[in-house]
Amino acid sequence: MGDPMSGTWLKNVTVIRDGRQVLRDVTLRAADGELLVVLGSSGSGKSTLLRVLAGLNQVGSGTVIINGRDVTKLPPGERRVAMVFETSALIPFLDVSRNLGWGLRAQRLPDTEVKERVKDLARQLRLSRLLPRRPDDLSTGERGLVGIGHALVQRPDVFLLDEPLAGLDAAERPRVRQEIVHIVRSLGATTFFVTHDQAEGLAVADRVALLHDGAVVQVGTPRELYERPVDLFAAGFVGTPPIGLLPARLVSAGGQAAFTVGNRTLPLWRAVPPPLRDHVGREVVLGLRAEDVHDPTAGNDPDSVALAAVVREVEYTGRRNVVTVAVGAPPITARGSEVSGDKSRGATLRSFFPPRSVIRPGAAVTVAVKASSAHVFDAVTGRALWHP
Numbered sequence: 183m184g185d186p187m188s189g190t191w192l193k194n195v196t197v198i199r200d201g202r203q204v205l206r207d208v209t210l211r212a213a214d215g216e217l218l219v220v221l222g223s224s225g226s227g228k229s230t231l232l233r234v235l236a237g238l239n240q241v242g243s244g245t246v247i248i249n250g251r252d253v254t255k256l257p258p259g260e261r262r263v264a265m266v267f268e269t270s271a272l273i274p275f276l277d278v279s280r281n282l283g284w285g286l287r288a289q290r291l292p293d294t295e296v297k298e299r300v301k302d303l304a305r306q307l308r309l310s311r312l313l314p315r316r317p318d319d320l321s322t323g324e325r326g327l328v329g330i331g332h333a334l335v336q337r338p339d340v341f342l343l344d345e346p347l348a349g350l351d352a353a354e355r356p357r358v359r360q361e362i363v364h365i366v367r368s369l370g371a372t373t374f375f376v377t378h379d380q381a382e383g384l385a386v387a388d389r390v391a392l393l394h395d396g397a398v399v400q401v402g403t404p405r406e407l408y409e410r411p412v413d414l415f416a417a418g419f420v421g422t423p424p425i426g427l428l429p430a431r432l433v434s435a436g437g438q439a440a441f442t443v444g445n446r447t448l449p450l451w452r453a454v455p456p457p458l459r460d461h462v463g464r465e466v467v468l469g470l471r472a473e474d475v476h477d478p479t480a481g482n483d484p485d486s487v488a489l490a491a492v493v494r495e496v497e498y499t500g501r502r503n504v505v506t507v508a509v510g511a512p513p514i515t516a517r518g519s520e521v522s523g524d525k526s527r528g529a530t531l532r533s534f535f536p537p538r539s540v541i542r543p544g545a546a547v548t549v550a551v552k553a554s555s556a557h558v559f560d561a562v563t564g565r566a567l568w569h570p
């Protein structure tokens with residue numbers, strides 16, 4: 183990105199509604215042709231961010247740039263973007279074919295080309311059989327597909343997709359998702375893809391921007407968000423099942439770092455890493471992904487330490503059981519920790535057990551963890567200090 187204006191982005195954008203900041207100084211840039219997922223829970227400001235790009239929401243302050251062009255003061259019609267809304271507005275008295283084509287006809291494309299493009303797109307999205315029907319004669323999911331089609335047929339510079347898969351059933355979602363990704367990639371269009379579903383976001387994104395309370399928490403590749411979350415909020419939001427959290431104290435003995443958890447000690451088997459030096463003797467929160475929490479009877483890793491725990495929940499998924507256990511440790515109060523656990527229950531970890539294991543809520547078990555697999559967070563601010 184040599185040109186400082188290139189790409190499609192918001193620069194220091196603030197949006198105020200009813201006296202509340204719904205976007206707070208948001209700076210977020212998608213490179214040309216990038217598929218950027220905007221991820222966040224309900225009310226985090228995702229739709230507002232798209233509406234600002236589309237020109238449907240005024241900014242309080244800041245700049246909006248589309249394909250290197252400052253469009254902050256331009257009306258929606260002059261921004262060359264195509265938007266799919268969560269509930270798409272179809273024209274009731276036009277059949278699907280005309281609904282898909284009217285945007286192109288408005289651009290004065292020749293009729294034969296409009297028909298050709300509509301036909302191709304309908305085939306790609308597998309909605310050819312719906313072309314003669316009117317919106318009233320479609321299911322919610324089918325209307326959703328037509329809404330997606332209406333945006334995708336346009337070949338704009340920038341696609342704005344707001345929960346495009348919301349109306350579709352679970353079985354159809356992965357297929358349509360792949361089709362959308364295929365289409366926007368083959369057109370080379372920059373795409374903002376809004377979702378509250380982290381698994382969906384990770385699956386399609388070049389990069390993910392995680393939004394919380396109107397502010398950008400972290401921007402990175404799916405892998406960066408999973409492996410190097412900037413704080414407890416990001417760590418808890420990204421990944422299934424949610425990351426497990428353990429309160430601990432960082433100690434240093436004979437120059438070697440370790441974490442104490444209750445009456446157990448988890449040695450790191452190395453000197454205190456420089457980013458942790460200021461935290462020796464202080465409380466931290468350890469974050470452990472389910473794949474790093476083991477059934478100690480299944481094998482013997484000499485670096486692991488067994489912790490006593492009580493089974494809270496068992497979810498059978500076919501390939502394995504996802505087991506939530508409570509470890510005898512006090513609840514965690516750090517900022518952002520609420521997304522990955524229930525505060526009232528104390529520290530919880532998740533682990534994968536074999537599908538045939540007989541394990542029931544209330545059972546006493548031990549789980550094996552090791553310090554070198556743990557993400558380390560500040561116990562007060564929730565900021566990440568160290569990643570495995």
Ligand SMILES: Nc1ncnc2c1ncn2[C@@H]1O[C@H](COP(=O)(O)OP(=O)(O)OP(=O)(O)O)[C@@H](O)[C@H]1O
Nearest residue numbers: 199200204222223224225226227228229230231378
């Ligand atoms: N017209 C409005 N007037 C006042 N506040 C609004 C208006 N529209 C949205 N908001 C508020 O702005 C915040 C962000 O809303 P937005 O729709 O951008 O969130 P979102 O992340 O897209 O949520 P969802 O996933 O539920 O659609 C919310 O707190 C919402 O209540």
